[in-house]
Amino acid sequence: MQLPRTAFAVSVLAWLCVVVPRHGEAQEGLPAAATVSVEDLRALQQSLGVAASPAPVTAPIADLGSAMNPKISLILDGSLAWFRGSPGSTGGHDPSHSGFNLQALEMHLASDVDPYLHMDAQLVFGQEGVEVEEVYATSLALPANLQLRAGQFLAPIGRLNQTHPHSWQFLDQPLVLGKFLGSDGSRGMGSEVSWLTPLPWFAELRAVVMGAGAGACCSRSFLGGQQGGADPRDLLYTIAFKQFFDVAPDWSLLWGLSAQAGPNGAARGARTAIYATDLYVKYRPLADSQRAAVALQVEWLLRERWLMGTRLQDHGAYAQLVWNVDPSWEVGLRSEYATGLRDDALDADWTGTRTRQAVQVTWYPSHFSRLRLQGGHDRRPWMNADAGWSVLLGLETTIGAHGAHTF
């Protein structure tokens, strides 16, 4: 009984071997137009002046199983730092000590989910593990120029808060953002509705509600690690209004107004509000073959905290001017300050006005890597110490999908 069964299997296999490849060949060998031979088609094309090249070639997909994989890119930010005086860094991705620093290893994944949703994920790998920086879905087909976002994302307060280190021109984050919004930026689980207004210029309104207790990110101004419930008073609210004016073909102006309000950790019912305005002015002569550009970026933030009947108010700002000399070179200047309060129960070690100046030179070997040298001067008068100095040398490399940036 065994023998016939084996014979049958062998014959089936043999038949498959003969038939299947032929079937494949027949498909590959099909002429571009079924009724016209390749030669005739070529002759016709030649007489019509059409390129007599072979039928359109499309890059073969090596593995159909991976065709729907999301776009993946991986970005490394590392630096060699030297500090005189304590670094006093406020940003989670800032170089934090003299010597080698792994500032961030970011992985970005993005893909359309279906005709209705797009999904983005931003994972950060550090020495201690993996952190979900952002992961959210964005609606694609809502009526009335509305767009929804849901998941964990960076709040649209100011300009820089919504971006990641690879789109920053300096190796560290401005002081005021770290002080008010936390080392990882203002972010949390929540949802956002944004509306592109029907005004004749670009004007977009965003409203966000998210948990105020989403971890270390919010603790500097809001609840932070403490548990927030479903009580609307325990949530963090952000609104933002962005307007863009293309003043001239070579000049762009983006202006944002935003505000954030939520509970702070001082006491039950204690509230915090942050008001911000940001300006981005760019001059890029379109006809310049060196792709030269000069951009001024300014952000100003004001924070008010109410605790037990007293109002604490502090503020800070930075202004940076970046000149893209040509595709390979860029130079930048940044000046910033952040005030402090003498009797601040929530921020006891920042009691005066801190100022910092930085200058950077960047070399881009290609579109996908850059080497930055940054020098900084840092003054914290209340600490009765000499001014701090820093020299940072940073390398950034990008692999994977070709990234694109919002303006």
Next chain:
Amino acid sequence: MRTCISACLLMIVSNVALAAPVKVVATLPSLAALAAEVGGPLVQVQALSSPRQDPHYVDARPSLVLLLNRADVLVMNGIELEAGWLPPLLLQARNPKIAPGSLGLFDASRFVHLQQVPQGPVSRREGDIHPGGNPHFLLDPRAAASIAEGLARRLAEVDAIHAETYRNSASELAKRLRSLAQEEAARFSRLPAPQRRVCVYHASLVYLLDWLSLEQVATLEPRPGIAPDPQHVAAVLQTMRATGTRVLAQEEFYPQSTSKTLVQLAKARLAVLPGGARFGEGQRYGDHARALAAALYAAVTQAVP
């Protein structure tokens, strides 16, 4: 009475619908020029970039979001030429009419015989290459003719009432572009072989050179998107001398300082080509193609200064 009013309203509404032109937004000025000619008064065309801009590096200005938000049709080059700026604009545009897979998204690269499609594994060691093939086909009027025909078929679907008009104007245009292409190609083919050798800045002229049967001897960039270094420029100079190449050609948006030095040393001419149709100034695609050919012809035939 009520029927009369509603009939009147219906007439007004349908008239308005008929009269409103199809809003076409094109990523590049040459595509805009083609769309304007195919659609004529039936379309209202706007370009997202200028011919003087490198199409790889356009700023994703929010004003472009507004144009995309209000578009009925988006005409794009495709195969990643706009990868550095178009995706975030499309996401912010909130316009399902021009989403991938919709009638309103027209990808020109689908209508072209693509060149330099990598057949094996690719790596950025080779520079900023396009894994889908060389995307600079708009410099070739033969490709433009096929794109115009494809676009007419698409516009005929979007605006079915005027299908015939789109098809007719596109076939007229395609015929003109193909005969122009043939004419110019014939003119260049009469040149002796050494005169048909050119050096280029970026590997963006392959379709143009193929059309005019010119031979690319070297590229000034050592790899696509990598700035020329002295060693490579020296090698290019040697190649130009050895092959008797007398022309360095490049689009206007590439840097010219190294090129100027090189042509001086090689006793060659620098042919600076328009980066695209001057759509903003009302130039038609055909005139742009003629200008391209004329600039190259002048460079390869004229004596070195």
